[in-house]
Amino acid sequence: MPRRSYKKNKVENDLMLESYEVAKLVNYVMVDGKKTVAEKVVYEALDQIKEKNLDPLEVLNRAIDNVAPTKEVKPRRVGGASYLVPMDTRPQRKLYLALNWIVNGANARSNKQYKSFANKLFAEIMDAYQNQGEAVNKRLQVEKVAQANKAFSHFNW
Numbered sequence: 373m374p375r376r377s378y379k380k381n382k383v384e385n386d387l388m389l390e391s392y393e394v395a396k397l398v399n400y401v402m403v404d405g406k407k408t409v410a411e412k413v414v415y416e417a418l419d420q421i422k423e424k425n426l427d428p429l430e431v432l433n434r435a436i437d438n439v440a441p442t443k444e445v446k447p448r449r450v451g452g453a454s455y456l457v458p459m460d461t462r463p464q465r466k467l468y469l470a471l472n473w474i475v476n477g478a479n480a481r482s483n484k485q486y487k488s489f490a491n492k493l494f495a496e497i498m499d500a501y502q503n504q505g506e507a508v509n510k511r512l513q514v515e516k517v518a519q520a521n522k523a524f525s526h527f528n529w
Contacts, residue, residue, distance in 0.1 A: 388415060391429055393436060396467060400475045401493070416490035417497060424498075435500035439473055439507045440466035443518035448527050457527045458518035469514075470507070477506030 386395040394414065402410035418428040444465075445456040461469070478489065478496040486492045499505025 386411070389418070389429055391432075393432055393467070393471075394418070394429070397432070397471050397475075400471045401489075413488075413490045413493065416488075417494040420490070420494040421497065431501050432497060435474065435497050435507075436467065436470045438503045439470040439500050439511050441469060441511045441514045441518075444469075444514050445518050445521055448524075450527055455524040455527055456517065456521045457524050458521050459528055470511075473507035473510045474500055477510070480506055 383392065383395050383399065385392050386398060388394075398407065398410045398414050401414055418432070421428045421431050441461050443458050444461050445458050447454050448457045449455075474496050475493070477499075478492040481492040481495065486495060496505055496507060500507050
């Protein structure tokens, strides 16, 4: 239990698409506080989606829905043993996990084939949109662990 409450930072919607999800994606792509570089990369990936005659916000939101896990496990100490208890994932955590897995999946792609990070991010978002790719595999792993530990769900309090 925290000793004092903490103030949660409010994230403003991005300027170009007026979307909270895009603003969060920019923040997760950002490295060493270089936000303008991250914005350029994300907008370039979204422009590539637009070139495919698709709505970038709709594609990104569907990709997030396909990647976000419904259940995850949290360790609980009961008696002398520690159990992995499956729990529903909060909406904010779903967004965090989905965007982080998309960015990490893009990072894991090879440089030879994609050349720039914007191309890798575009490919990962499109794979997630089609329910494929590294980020979707990560979601399946997390939900599989939660399903396997369903027997300990009575420790959820």
